Amino acid sequence: xxxxxxxxxxxxxxxxxxxxxxxxxxxxxxxxxxxxxxxxxxxxxxxxxxxxxxxxxxxxxxxxxxxxxxxxxxxxxxxxxxxxxxxxxxxxxxxxxxxxxxxxxxxxxxxxx
Amino acid sequence: xxxxxxxxxxxxxxxxxxxxxxxxxxxxxxxxxxxxxxxxxxxxxxxxxxxxxxxxxxxxxxxxxxxxxxxxxxxxxxxxxxxxxxxxxxxxxxxxxxxxxxxxxxxxxxxxx
Numbered sequence: 218x219x220x221x222x223x224x225x226x227x228x229x230x231x232x233x234x235x236x237x238x239x240x241x242x243x244x245x246x247x248x249x250x251x252x253x254x255x256x257x258x259x260x261x262x263x264x265x266x267x268x269x270x271x272x273x274x275x276x277x278x279x280x281x282x283x284x285x286x287x288x289x290x291x292x293x294x295x296x297x298x299x300x301x302x303x304x305x306x307x308x309x310x311x312x313x314x315x316x317x318x319x320x321x322x323x324x325x326x327x328x329x330x
Numbered sequence: 331x332x333x334x335x336x337x338x339x340x341x342x343x344x345x346x347x348x349x350x351x352x353x354x355x356x357x358x359x360x361x362x363x364x365x366x367x368x369x370x371x372x373x374x375x376x377x378x379x380x381x382x383x384x385x386x387x388x389x390x391x392x393x394x395x396x397x398x399x400x401x402x403x404x405x406x407x408x409x410x411x412x413x414x415x416x417x418x419x420x421x422x423x424x425x426x427x428x429x430x431x432x433x434x435x436x437x438x439x440x441x442x443x
Binding site: 248250258259260261262265272273308310312314315316317318319320321322323324 | 362364366372373374375376379381419421425426427428429430431432433434435436
């Protein structure tokens with residue numbers, strides 16, 4: 218079964234540093250998403266991406282966040298200047314249709330120290 | 331914005347019993363309702379979903395019901411097994427962007443052998 222893959226599985230970074238989280242969506246999918254899950258809490262929507270642009274973003278997704286699909290296969294989430302409260306599991310997801318059924322990747326655990 | 335409430339937060343049942351988890355939502359524009367199972371340290375996995383033009387959907391031991399008038403939907407698991415133990419999340423999304431999900435806080439289900 219096709220999978221969404223994410224790298225790295227765990228990233229530790231110093232506060233104030235930039236991080237890039239990488240995702241390879243399922244190959245024929247057209248809609249891409251990032252979510253975060255703070256330890257022990259619910260999943261929160263960050264951003265959706267379609268046709269090479271952001272379609273929607275949440276209040277969490279402020280100017281410190283950006284997304285990119287640089288080469289037609291990777292989908293990245295950049296956090297410019299990390300804060301302690303950015304520590305969380307970040308999940309990428311993709312979908313063939315934007316109206317139902319998206320698949321989560323295995324996640325990247327980001328720890329900001 | 332959308333607000334999803336999920337109850338109960340924890341649920342413990344004996345193997346073979348049924349489990350029911352309930353969610354309510356606030357935004358009448360929501361019309362896609364997925365349910366996810368998340369085991370400790372793993373990605374959320376879609377177990378069943380329902381769209382607003384359907385009142386009930388069943389897949390083996392799992393069923394979901396939707397009452398759009400009352401804005402609530404429920405997950406029913408019959409003949410529970412210890413491997414059903416996990417955290418279950420409901421979510422609500424607009425049809426225009428299924429990935430823009432608002433998640434409930436989760437229900438920790440424990441099935442005792």
